[in-house]
Amino acid sequence: MRIAVIGTGFGGLAATIELKKRGHDDIVVFEKAGDVGGVWRENTYPGAACDVPSSLYSYSFEPNPHWPHKFSRQPAILDYIHQVVDKYDVRRHIRFHTEVTAARWDDEAKTWQLELSTGETETVDLFVPAVGQLSRPSVPNIPGADTFRGEVFHSAEWNHDLSLAGKRVAVIGTGASAIQFVPEVRKEAAKVLLFQRTAPYIVPRKDFERTDPAHPIPQLLNRAKIWTQAEWLTTTFHIKPLAAVMRTWSKRHMKAQTAAKPGLFEKVWPDYPFGCKRVLFADDYLPALAQPNVDLITDDISEITSTGVTTADGQHHEVDVIIWGTGFKATDFLAPMTIAGTQGRDLHTHWKDGAHAYHGMTVPGFPNLLIMYGPNTNTGGGSIIYFLETQARYLGRYADHIDEAGPLEIRADVEEAYDARIQDQLADSVWSKCSSWYREKNGRITTNWPSISARYRRSANYEKADYASA
Numbered sequence: 001m002r003i004a005v006i007g008t009g010f011g012g013l014a015a016t017i018e019l020k021k022r023g024h025d026d027i028v029v030f031e032k033a034g035d036v037g038g039v040w041r042e043n044t045y046p047g048a049a050c051d052v053p054s055s056l057y058s059y060s061f062e063p064n065p066h067w068p069h070k071f072s073r074q075p076a077i078l079d080y081i082h083q084v085v086d087k088y089d090v091r092r093h094i095r096f097h098t099e100v101t102a103a104r105w106d107d108e109a110k111t112w113q114l115e116l117s118t119g120e121t122e123t124v125d126l127f128v129p130a131v132g133q134l135s136r137p138s139v140p141n142i143p144g145a146d147t148f149r150g151e152v153f154h155s156a157e158w159n160h161d162l163s164l165a166g167k168r169v170a171v172i173g174t175g176a177s178a179i180q181f182v183p184e185v186r187k188e189a190a191k192v193l194l195f196q197r198t199a200p201y202i203v204p205r206k207d208f209e210r211t212d213p214a215h216p217i218p219q220l221l222n223r224a225k226i227w228t229q230a231e232w233l234t235t236t237f238h239i240k241p242l243a244a245v246m247r248t249w250s251k252r253h254m255k256a257q258t259a260a261k262p263g264l265f266e267k268v269w270p271d272y273p274f275g276c277k278r279v280l281f282a283d284d285y286l287p288a289l290a291q292p293n294v295d296l297i298t299d300d301i302s303e304i305t306s307t308g309v310t311t312a313d314g315q316h317h318e319v320d321v322i323i324w325g326t327g328f329k330a331t332d333f334l335a336p337m338t339i340a341g342t343q344g345r346d347l348h349t350h351w352k353d354g355a356h357a358y359h360g361m362t363v364p365g366f367p368n369l370l371i372m373y374g375p376n377t378n379t380g381g382g383s384i385i386y387f388l389e390t391q392a393r394y395l396g397r398y399a400d401h402i403d404e405a406g407p408l409e410i411r412a413d414v415e416e417a418y419d420a421r422i423q424d425q426l427a428d429s430v431w432s433k434c435s436s437w438y439r440e441k442n443g444r445i446t447t448n449w450p451s452i453s454a455r456y457r458r459s460a461n462y463e464k465a466d467y468a469s470a
Helices: 010-021 074-087 178-188 216-236 240-258 264-268 285-289 384-405 412-427 453-459
Strands: 003-006 027-030 100-106 111-116 121-124 126-129 151-154 168-172 191-195 294-297 301-304 308-311 316-318 321-324 338-340 408-410 467-469
Touching (some): 003 121, 010 074, 010 384, 111 126, 168 178, 168 308, 178 285, 216 240, 216 453, 240 264, 240 285, 264 285, 384 408, 408 412
Parallel strands (some): 003 027, 100 338, 151 321, 168 191, 168 321
Antiparallel strands (some): 308 316
C-alpha cells in the first residue's frame, strides 16, 4: 500500500513513525521546504520557544534527557526533531521542496491522485495531510497597509537581515509569539510601539536552565506531573469556581509584574472569562512593557500610512518597521490545497460552515484520507503532541484495516452524530464567550477539543464498524 504524508512537523513525523512501526514502508513524505521541522523550522523570531514544558512537548516514545531549559527554545526543539527523523529512519522517505497543491480521489481506481508543485503527479492509496493548524501566517486587512514605505514582516517570517538598532518598531498583536519576541526586540530597538486589541491572561512561566542530563525515572515522573497540571489547567476552563482561582492567580502575577509603571496593569488586564483566549506563560513580557522605550497602545488601528500607524483617536505613530504578531489562519484547514473526494465533491465546500471530521481525522465522502491535527483536536491547555500520538495510533489501525478490507470511508451517520456531540459540548463552553482564533466568523468552534486530553484518547479508539467500504 502506497502512503503519502504531507509535512515534517511533529504530526507528520508521528504518523510516519507509527506507520513504519506497523510494517508500512512504502511511504512518501512531501515537504514544501528544504528541511524538516514544521512550525519549529519556520518560527525563528528572537525568543522563540515552546510554552509547554519540554518533557511533555516531546514524544513519549522518545524522551530527551538533554533539554537545555524547562521550556526549550526553537533551536533545541528543531535539533530534537532532526534527531527523531534520523533515529527512526524517516529522512529516506522525504521529498523536500515538493508541495502537494491538489488531491483528487479516483472513483474507478480507488486511489488518490496528487498534484505536486514540481508539475509531477503521484498516485497513493492512503493520504495523510499533517499540515497543522498554525502553519499559515495571518495578516489583518488594515486600510493602507500596502502603502507603508518601511520594512514589514510577520513574526513567522522573521527578517534576520534587518537590524532593528535605533529604529522605531510597531508590533501589531499581543498573542503567544509577540509576548516572546517583544522583550527581545525592545533590547535592540530605540522605541517599540505595541498595538493591543485584546489583552491575554498571563501566568508565571518559571523557566530554568538545565545543565545535567535527566535520569529516565525522574524524567518520566516529571512528565506525568506536568501532564496532570496541564489536565488541571484545561479543567479550570470548564468549572467556574476553578476558573476564578486561576484568574486570581493570573491577576496577582500580572499586578506584580506591572507595578513599576502606574496605569499599565489596567491596560493589560483582560475583560473576558479566563481561558476564552489562549492563556500565556511569561515572566519577562510585562516587565518589558514597563520599560521607557516601550509604549502599549490600546486604541484601535484605523489605518496604516506610508510612515506609520494611525489609531482611532486620530494620533499618528511614525515608525520605521512593522512586525505582525497576529497569529495564524487556524480555521483554514488544509488550505491552500484543493481536495476532491468521491464524485468530485470539494472538501472546502463541504466545510463551508466550518471544518468537522470524525475525531478530527476522517470525513465522509473522502475515503482513505486521514488528517493529523484536524478540526476540534487542538488542546486548550496541554501538549498537542499527546493528541498527535493518539491520532497516529488511530491512523495505524486505520491503515491496517485498509490493508485488510480495501478502501474505507467513515460512515456519514457516525461522523454527523459525533460532530453534533462535540458542538453541543462547545456551544456553552468558555471558548464561546469571546472572539478568538478558535472560532469561525459564524461562531462555530472548529479548532478546540472540548475537554481534557485523556478523554480524547479514550474517545479516539478505532472501531471497524464506524467505517464502510468505499
